[in-house]
Amino acid sequence: MLAYDPSTNPLNNNEWSFPLLEIIHIASFAVSIGTIFVVDLRLLGIGMRRQTSAQLLKDTAPWTLIALAIVLMSGPMIFSSDPNMYLHNPGFIFKMEALLVAILYNYTIHRKVAQSTPAPVLGAFVGGISIALWVSVVFGGLFIAFT
Amino acid sequence: MSLFPFFHWLQQTDFGTALRESALVYPTVMATHLTGMALFGGMIFLTDLRILGLAMRGTSVSDVVNQFRPWKRAGLVLVASCGIMLAWAKAEFYYHNPFFWAKLTLLLLVGVHALVFRRSVYNNTAELDRAPVMPTNAKVAACLSLALWIGLVTMGRLIGYYEVTI
Numbered sequence: 001m002l003a004y005d006p007s008t009n010p011l012n013n014n015e016w017s018f019p020l021l022e023i024i025h026i027a028s029f030a031v032s033i034g035t036i037f038v039v040d041l042r043l044l045g046i047g048m049r050r051q052t053s054a055q056l057l058k059d060t061a062p063w064t065l066i067a068l069a070i071v072l073m074s075g076p077m078i079f080s081s082d083p084n085m086y087l088h089n090p091g092f093i094f095k096m097e098a099l100l101v102a103i104l105y106n107y108t109i110h111r112k113v114a115q116s117t118p119a120p121v122l123g124a125f126v127g128g129i130s131i132a133l134w135v136s137v138v139f140g141g142l143f144i145a146f147t
Numbered sequence: 148m149s150l151f152p153f154f155h156w157l158q159q160t161d162f163g164t165a166l167r168e169s170a171l172v173y174p175t176v177m178a179t180h181l182t183g184m185a186l187f188g189g190m191i192f193l194t195d196l197r198i199l200g201l202a203m204r205g206t207s208v209s210d211v212v213n214q215f216r217p218w219k220r221a222g223l224v225l226v227a228s229c230g231i232m233l234a235w236a237k238a239e240f241y242y243h244n245p246f247f248w249a250k251l252t253l254l255l256l257v258g259v260h261a262l263v264f265r266r267s268v269y270n271n272t273a274e275l276d277r278a279p280v281m282p283t284n285a286k287v288a289a290c291l292s293l294a295l296w297i298g299l300v301t302m303g304r305l306i307g308y309y310e311v312t313i
Contacts, residue, residue, distance in 0.1 A: 019308050026181070026189075027300045035187010041218065046212045051206055057202040060193065135182050142178035146170070 004083070025074040029141075032067035032136045033043065035060040036106065039114050043127030050121030052112040069105075088115060091147040100135035103147040151242055158238035166236035175235060180229035184300075187222025190215045191296055198268070198289040200281060209272040227313045252304035257295050264288040 011018050039056050041047030048056055073104040079086050086092045157163055161185045166173055196202035197211045234241045241247045261269070268275070275285055 019305060023301050023304045025305055026184075027297060030181075030185045030245075030300070031192050033182075033185040034187075035193060036187050037189060038193065047218055050210050050214060055205055063193070063196070063202050103259040117179075125180050134185075138182050138185065139175075139178040142181060143174055146174040 004129040005045045006080075006082050006084075009081055011077065018078070021078055027069060027079060028074065029138070030067075030069035030070055032064050033062075033138070035064040035067070035112075036130060036134060037122040039110075040127040043114060043118065043130070045120055045124060052117065054116070055099050055113065057114040064106075086144070089144050091143035095137055095144065098133060098136040098140050102130075102137055105130065105133055106128050128144055151239075151255055154238040154242040162237050163238060166232060172235075176229050176232050180226055180233060181227035183222050183229060187219055187226050188296060188300070191217050191292060193273045194290045195289040195296075198275070198281060198285050207272075208275045212269055212272045213278065227273050230286045241306070244306055246305040250299060250306065253295055257299070260291055260295060261286070273301060285301075 006012055011021065036088055038048060039053055042051065042053045042056050051059075057131065110130050112124060113122065118126065158167075166176070190234075193202055194211055194215055197206070197208055203211055234247070264284070267282075275281065287303045
């Protein structure tokens with residue numbers, strides 16, 4: 001009765017809806033991660049040094065959030081096109097784990113430290129981990145198609 | 148003259164073949180292409196929105212443009228070199244792919260955009276900082292840049308959807 005048949009999903013019955021959704025997903029992840037990278041480069045002390053990390057976080061946070069919201073809406077829709085495939089895909093599982101950690105990290109430790117005036121070593125450490133986490137998410141996502 | 152012999156030659160070079168047949172390197176190059184796009188594209192997006200007054204209003208246009216510049220260049224080099232490698236590995240597929248040529252055309256327009264607006268906008272940020280209202284040509288530059296940005300992402304993704312029947 002409650003079995004879900006993906007072939008009834010509109011995403012699988014229209015030539016353009018799936019690619020369009022992916023394009024939206026890619027463009028918005030670029031914006032969300034790119035805006036976070038700006039703060040990370042400052043934390044690392046290698047970019048945007050005329051601003052404080054707190055200023056840059058304040059500057060970019062609204063667009064990080066808007067883009068992340070679009071990513072988190074388009075993602076599950078893409079997932080719905082073939083849930084069984086995704087649930088058994090190592091790339092997808094890795095991506096979801098990395099994404100969960102990255103989002104939690106971004107809105108706790110990363111934000112706290114960026115809002116303070118961190119010592120250079122602490123800033124570099126926190127910024128470096130942030131970059132590593134988000135790069136992991138992108139790699140996991142890409143490897144869905146190859147695993 | 149057809150470019151096909153060149154694309155054919157590219158694909159069958161040792162480098163192209165090794166890239167194409169590697170289970171790990173090919174997707175890694177593609178993932179790096181996307182990561183670089185987040186860096187490069189993210190900064191272009193923020194620059195455009197800053198000029199339009201929609202983002203980073205706490206930071207001057209000069210500070211945004213000048214401090215992003217080295218990172219945008221690094222991002223472009225990263226994205227472009229990965230992109231070239233991706234096309235190299237499957238050159239014949241790309242040759243027949245209209246979305247690839249559309250993307251190259253958009254890239255050419257990105258170059259034209261940079262040349263056209265360099266003097267009045269991107270190398271003229273001190274003036275923009277002083278202007279009480281953002282000049283129209285700067286706003287036009289930002290809107291065109293956003294349109295090109297969306298076009299590039301769109302064509303880039305669609306390349307993967309085109310099915311070549313030779």
